[in-house]
Amino acid sequence: MEESKQLFQKLKIHSLLDLALIIPSSYNDTTLSILLELGKLNTLEAKVLNSSIYRGKLRITFNLSESNRQLSSTFFKTTPYHHKLFEVGSNHVIQGRLEEYKGYLQMSQPRSIKEVGKITPKYKTVIKDSEIASLIECYVTERNLFNEGLDSKEVATLLRVHFPKNIEDVYLNGAFKEETVNVLKFVEAFNHLKKLRGKRADFPALRALNGDEKSFIKHLPFVLTQEQQKVIAQIKIDLASEEKATKRMVVGDVGSGKTVVILASVMMAYPHKSILMAPTSLLALQLYEEANKYLPKEVKIALVMQGRDKGDYTQADFVIGTHALIYKEDLPQASLVMVDEQHRFGTKQRQSLEALVSKDERKPHFIQFSATPIPRTQAMMESELLDVSLITTTPFEREVLTKTIGKQDFPHLLKHIEDEIAQQHQVLIIYPLVEESEEVPYQSLKESREFWEKKFKNVYVTHGKDKHKEEVLLEFRKKGNILLATTVVEVGISLPKLTLIVIVGAERLGLATLHQLRGRVGRNGLKSWCYLYSNSVKNFRLERFTQTTNGFDIAKLDLKFRDSGDILDGTIQSGQKFKWLDMGEDEEVVAVAKSRLNSIT
Numbered sequence: 001m002e003e004s005k006q007l008f009q010k011l012k013i014h015s016l017l018d019l020a021l022i023i024p025s026s027y028n029d030t031t032l033s034i035l036l037e038l039g040k041l042n043t044l045e046a047k048v049l050n051s052s053i054y055r056g057k058l059r060i061t062f063n064l065s066e067s068n069r070q071l072s073s074t075f076f077k078t079t080p081y082h083h084k085l086f087e088v089g090s091n092h093v094i095q096g097r098l099e100e101y102k103g104y105l106q107m108s109q110p111r112s113i114k115e116v117g118k119i120t121p122k123y124k125t126v127i128k129d130s131e132i133a134s135l136i137e138c139y140v141t142e143r144n145l146f147n148e149g150l151d152s153k154e155v156a157t158l159l160r161v162h163f164p165k166n167i168e169d170v171y172l173n174g175a176f177k178e179e180t181v182n183v184l185k186f187v188e189a190f191n192h193l194k195k196l197r198g199k200r201a202d203f204p205a206l207r208a209l210n211g212d213e214k215s216f217i218k219h220l221p222f223v224l225t226q227e228q229q230k231v232i233a234q235i236k237i238d239l240a241s242e243e244k245a246t247k248r249m250v251v252g253d254v255g256s257g258k259t260v261v262i263l264a265s266v267m268m269a270y271p272h273k274s275i276l277m278a279p280t281s282l283l284a285l286q287l288y289e290e291a292n293k294y295l296p297k298e299v300k301i302a303l304v305m306q307g308r309d310k311g312d313y314t315q316a317d318f319v320i321g322t323h324a325l326i327y328k329e330d331l332p333q334a335s336l337v338m339v340d341e342q343h344r345f346g347t348k349q350r351q352s353l354e355a356l357v358s359k360d361e362r363k364p365h366f367i368q369f370s371a372t373p374i375p376r377t378q379a380m381m382e383s384e385l386l387d388v389s390l391i392t393t394t395p396f397e398r399e400v401l402t403k404t405i406g407k408q409d410f411p412h413l414l415k416h417i418e419d420e421i422a423q424q425h426q427v428l429i430i431y432p433l434v435e436e437s438e439e440v441p442y443q444s445l446k447e448s449r450e451f452w453e454k455k456f457k458n459v460y461v462t463h464g465k466d467k468h469k470e471e472v473l474l475e476f477r478k479k480g481n482i483l484l485a486t487t488v489v490e491v492g493i494s495l496p497k498l499t500l501i502v503i504v505g506a507e508r509l510g511l512a513t514l515h516q517l518r519g520r521v522g523r524n525g526l527k528s529w530c531y532l533y534s535n536s537v538k539n540f541r542l543e544r545f546t547q548t549t550n551g552f553d554i555a556k557l558d559l560k561f562r563d564s565g566d567i568l569d570g571t572i573q574s575g576q577k578f579k580w581l582d583m584g585e586d587e588e589v590v591a592v593a594k595s596r597l598n599s600i601t
């Protein structure tokens with residue numbers, strides 16, 4: 001027992017299914033071959049007819065008992081042991097790759113098998129195969145697997161994988177059969193969900209919120225999309241609970257209309273207080289403006305930013321702010337706390353916000369909004385820890401034409417930029433770096449600045465570390481033609497006149513980042529363009545990216561290309577790695593695993 005524990009630690013496994021999911025990387029099968037199969041591993045009964053040495057190599061001719069054909073073998077590395085083993089007249093079961101050369105059967109360097117008719121799994125782990133085999137024999141039993149909640153087909157498959165009677169049942173041409181893989185996917189999803197379940201901690205809410213959002217919605221200048229309505233309805237149910245404080249994450253692409261959902265939530269909380277935290281002061285300011293524009297006059301709104309407060313936050317019904325909120329000691333207790341663009345906060349900031357949310361036994365309702373689309377499978381997994389709503393559509397189809405371009409297209413690009421500026425539209429050019437670097441085969445922001453400034457009027461420049469970023473952006477919004485920036489500059493404000501973006505060295509960026517950047521243009525329904533500038537001729541990943549604008553599809557694509565190795569910006573979230581499960585494709589598997597788990601817990 002104690003011994004097993006140590007081995008489990010070495011293997012870093014925590015559950016029975018973790019152990020069952022340590023799958024053999026291959027098998028050693030000494031079952032006699034029924035037919036001779038060329039090009040494959042054969043296990044054959046053979047008698048030594050002849051033995052000779054030719055140019056230092058041992059040559060043996062066997063007679064195959066079953067087919068009565070002859071087979072010759074060459075041993076390149078021989079020891080006296082080999083000579084003795086393959087004495088003329090001796091009988092063997094030999095194993096090796098069978099080839100045919102000019103009608104003669106050949107098998108180079110065959111092994112002489114001692115124990116015939118045995119299939120031994122080969123596990124590639126940090127411990128010895130014999131150790132892992134005995135752990136598996138001890139714990140991965142029919143009974144234990146049933147107790148984990150698996151059905152008879154899954155149990156049978158796992159047992160066949162670990163204790164195969166006939167290799168073809170599970171394995172075909174060096175790979176697991178599709179039906180085996182499907183079971184492994186399920187078990188993997190099921191095991192992961194099981195671990196997450198029970199980790200969710202819920203607390204009673206400060207109070208049930210039953211405010212009325214209907215009149216607010218009726219007075220909006222547009223009709224809500226189906227998905228906006230659905231999310232609002234979900235939140236309404238959440239907030240009406242006093243027993244359980246809401247914990248929800250609303251994930252919707254840039255431009256999917258999350259702000260209205262935030263404002264509707266404020267109305268549902270009213271006359272009780274709400275707080276909204278935003279990652280930048282620009283965004284906080286923008287939300288403040290939108291709140292003032294859409295919320296009814298009786299809702300008192302305040303803004304909290306370092307040194308630039310607006311309104312009296314101690315009296316307000318709705319307080320919007322940056323993380324400066326965290327340092328306000330006299331911030332009134334809110335019944336609803338929200339975070340916009342949650343994905344842009346650091347872990348530390350999120351933690352201090354948690355503190356803001358969880359002062360007492362009773363907690364405010366808590367809703368986070370994120371613009372980083374995740375595959376539905378991942379959302380289903382994460383919903384074990386908190387409720388997740390997805391908004392996968394945008395209110396109006398944005399027309400953004402995406403194209404990959406290279407050096408030869410530059411004159412055309414210049415012409416296009418001139419055309420857009422002539423129509424009072426704005427252009428954003430993203431450079432990979434501020435300063436030049438030997439590692440990056442593209443111009444930097446500094447190097448190219450002069451070119452643009454000579455050619456165009458009202459060129460603005462900013463980047464992530466720029467102290468005056470906000471002023472530059474605000475001024476650019478008012479009167480700029482071209483904005484030069486780096487990827488780090490997350491443009492927090494909407495720039496409605498932006499219709500053309502050029503991303504230099506696009507192949508260096510993850511699809512999620514490219515998608516965020518592309519989301520900057522065409523926000524007001526103006527026809528827009530996204531040019532992916534790259535030195536490399538053809539990039540399949542970028543080509544695929546040009547074909548879709550849906551963030552949820554892109555999240556799937558991103559998973560597909562995750563191993564392709566050309567992603568340098570590190571924006572890809574280190575999600576749970578699965579060996580069998582494909583988070584982009586296996587939605588159904590996760591759904592089935594989830595409902596199984598629901599049925600047994």
Ligand code: ADP
Pocket residue numbers: 222223224225228252253254255256257258259260371395396
């Ligand atoms: P997000 O925060 O999800 O990126 P916003 O809430 O800023 O998106 O919405 C983007 C734009 O779409 C805003 O100008 C908003 O007023 C508008 N909008 C939101 N919902 C709708 C709708 N149902 N119909 C039309 N326009 C909408």
Ligand code: MG
Pocket residue numbers: 258259340
């Ligand atoms: Mg938003």
